[in-house]
Amino acid sequence: MLVTTAGRYALRALFDLAIHSNGKPVRIKDISTRQKISNRYLEQIFSKLFRAGLIRGRRGPSGGYVLAKEAQDITVADVVTAAEGSLQPAALTCITPDGDPSNGCELFEECMCRHVWNETRKVLFDYLNSVTLADLCNRASKKGNFSREACPGGQQMFRDS
Template sequence: MRLTTKGRFAVTAMIDLAMNAQDHAVKLNAISERQHISLSYLEQLFSKLRRAGLVESIRGPGGGYILGKAADQINIAQIIAAAEDCLDATLCSGKANCQSGSPCLTHNLWANLNHTINSYLSSITLASLLEQPPPDTNSQVVKLTYIH
């Protein structure tokens, strides 16, 4: 299981949109410039986010995108599901037919991990992320050295 660039960029773009679409629609090229995400990649992501009802497109002068729901009604699991289609740690896509039609020995482990990750990501809304203080860019990075 991996969270791909699609999911990461979709979450980043949605946070940017939530921060900047308070009074007006936001153009994708503005998000692209601020977040260093390819415009064509954002267009693909926002097409998926629009189909999922998470964003709305506004046409015409001053057009762009706005949130499809209030920021406190959009959670991170919804964004990732729209962008990634599925975040799944099981080999069988949750069908429990991983080993010759039966669940493998570790099926429940991975299924429970899926549930835990989904529960965690579902508990975090865009609004809650906007309330967090920005990361401290002046903090020192701790480097770990491993001795063999």
């Protein structure tokens, strides 16, 4: 599976957001500066993350973004899927999440290789689905990069009102 810069940057940006929010909105400009990601590119990525329900935004002078869910409820798979659209290990028509054989591959029925790619997709997705933003925060804390309090495990900034 090839994760593009969109997927990698989305994960870095959400990790940054989790670490630096401290219950307050974080400006995209600040994330852009810390992560060395183009502001315009980050805005495009955040648009996808917003549509996927992973972040919420607030406009105005004290505006910015926060996680829409708790850090332990957002997996790496959620982030990469929102940014990339899919978690396929190969660009093959035989690999579909639902295993639909009507994909146009003329060797679909007799191809034994597709089983390898389908299993690879499953293993990859299961692993990425097992790692959360909170796990990344804990790992950073253990390395001494940030304090445990920096990553809000249970805080939601915006509540439906």
